Amino acid sequence: MQIRSALISVYSKDGLEPIIRRLYELGVQLFSTGGTQTYIQKLGIPVTPVESLTGYPSILDGRVKTLHPAVFGGLLARREPEHLNQLQEYNIPEIDCVIVDLYPFEETVAATNNPEEIIEKIDIGGVSLIRAAAKNWKDVVVVASKDEYKLFFDLLNDQQGEFSAYNRREFARRAFKVSSNYDIAIFNWFNEGTADISFKYSIHRSDILRYGENPHQNGVFFGDFEKVFDKLNGKAISYNNLVDIDAAVQLMREFQLGKPAFAILKHTNACGVARRHTVLEAWQAALACDTTSAFGGIFITNTKVDLATAQEINKLFYEVLIAPDFEPDALALLSKKEQRILLKIKSFDVAKRSFRSLLNGVVEQDTDLKTETEADLKTVTERAPTPKEVGELLFAIKCCKHLKSNAIALIKERQLIGMGCGQPSRVDALKQAIAKAKS
Template structure:
């Protein structure tokens, strides 16, 4: 027989929200309720009879509440199989059966997020609650475990619809939730103690899951683990897809480079920027970014660092796009853009990125520091006879930021705070440069007076020579090639300026 009637319950929770209706129903069903501390007081204040755990164990709560339920008279009643041998042992030691455990753990993660005081954090490591969860989940064939307040609704349904009678499938599903809760809790504790990475172990746990329509392609299933609402408020549009998420991540990473200062607009397609511009007004920034490649912009991801105004929105609305991201939208702009119900509008709360990046490779996972390094003019080392002009330095900083976020091999061409073209994802740096030059010409841009950024060093002087022939006057690159002198000499011979950063920005 797989059905089990709930006749007794032990309740020990941190958050009391939502608990009231449950204890009311348990009382109406004639369930014996055991409890401790604040939970016991909460139940008694509702006029419901409750048995203190101290009366069951014969021991008071000790060590400032660190030890309350860790006792054989508690765990024996939870772990006993409802079989003759175990039941006879319960009878011998006067241990009651406990059919239902309701727990809500100390808020460890919230405490870590809100304080750096170690003593407070340590005291929010739940011991008794975790023990109750694991014991009840282990004995799921006979015992019901409710491991967090997020599972109150499931229990309430069982109580209301089934009169407190559970099936094996009910108990096993809750046990699965219980082990997910306990493992997530332990992962958070471990990561706190291993913040310095002293123990080489990878522990990741995300309890928030959003199924996506499909993955990168329709035949691939996908789920997003995390809380998008921690970064964005979704104001309009269809469900965000896998490919949208990948592009949004790229957009956020790149806009971090341009977040402060004058209005900036970035247009991305397949994680690569096809238009980047900074201008005195937002409308100018949008129009300038779009002019870089108004073909690739179709169906793209758009991001800006300023509140979207109506005038800008009217121009954006002429283009088909997937996602528009901004720190805010004026009411009139939002009203206009929301008329197209499938267009996704995201209001970002911040543009912070995780400090570690993860990727599955072969039969494992590789973890690396996220590339959060950004070089400014102070990081440039002039290696040529000619120093770049003030205007060239401004554009070199801009170009270097662009190249950092384009797929390798990449070349970014910039003039007057606009990425006029780029070549990316090429197996040859020469091909990337030729692609950038040809693309600039296609969209009517002159490369004369432009600057060039490369994500990695030049192994030969050919890129410098090609760039000069196209009218490019200054170059920024990491340096580090054993043949750097060849590229430097080529610049000197042509009156070009070159600076190095010492930082490579490969992106694969």
């Protein structure tokens, strides 16, 4: 199918100019509205206002521009005699291509709490154009997002305006992905705070992992890893790395305030946790908890890693090191081993909900963001604990919370000295913790 006409109505103009110019070079008739029409005119490219098709100006502060049979007839008409005769009867031109970029609804929700501003960023005409063009993919090419501009431009150049059935269907698939994501975001905004319990989520980004938990399992990560971390060094992150990294971040969230803390995790369980006056002392105390299990572990701290600490860490094999920052010479030293994963953690919003798939379904709950304080403790002994003992207990609670049940954490001087976890019996968990403390 050769593109002969295109309707363009976009929010983001970034990357649009070369597309406009190439379409013009190929002799494609351009239709447009509002700001996009003005943009095209400033490029010196001829463009036909949609109003000349509909006979109506843009009305209601721009809320209605393209919603008209003269537009949607040209999009939805199949290229067969009956439909083409109707187009001719009503003087409706065929539209072979639609390029749309929707109002940034999710970005607006993230930027403001003003419901009026948010409502105005719910795109109606754009979504309608996307769905109509995608439905009629056998005869229409639809570009539904600025993220598709480059792919469209490359194909436009390579194929001189000719788009195969495969290309058209692929763009339609992507278009319905865009429109469905958009609708889910709008629903979730309206649904927040209501009694309606619905499981509707849409995550735009995904990364194919080397494999899942085991090599015979496929794995995909859905989410924006770069919103949480800057990856400074290392190999591709695996499924198991991600699970451990998440556990490490959740644990260290308990120690964001106060003195330097260091934690060492293995298979999501903390095998070393300590808090000290310096990051080096915290590392040394955390490692002393269990020097054997630390091998190949996930390391995390709440403090910038300096050279002295890096030199000590560098003596041990590990998978991942996470810190809020690294001194330049420390980073240079740690980066010498190419496979080591070094992550600089950013400030980010912790997810309010957590999920788990089971029994062909999903369970959802509030994320456990509770951090126990002295006010949560109840003294049941004849002697009240000293302030130091209370501090030790709160430290122990933080550690034990992030061990697999049944779990026991033994603490001394803000250091995990023994842990037992994943045991059917609490007695066995305690025995394991005592054995660790003695070793």
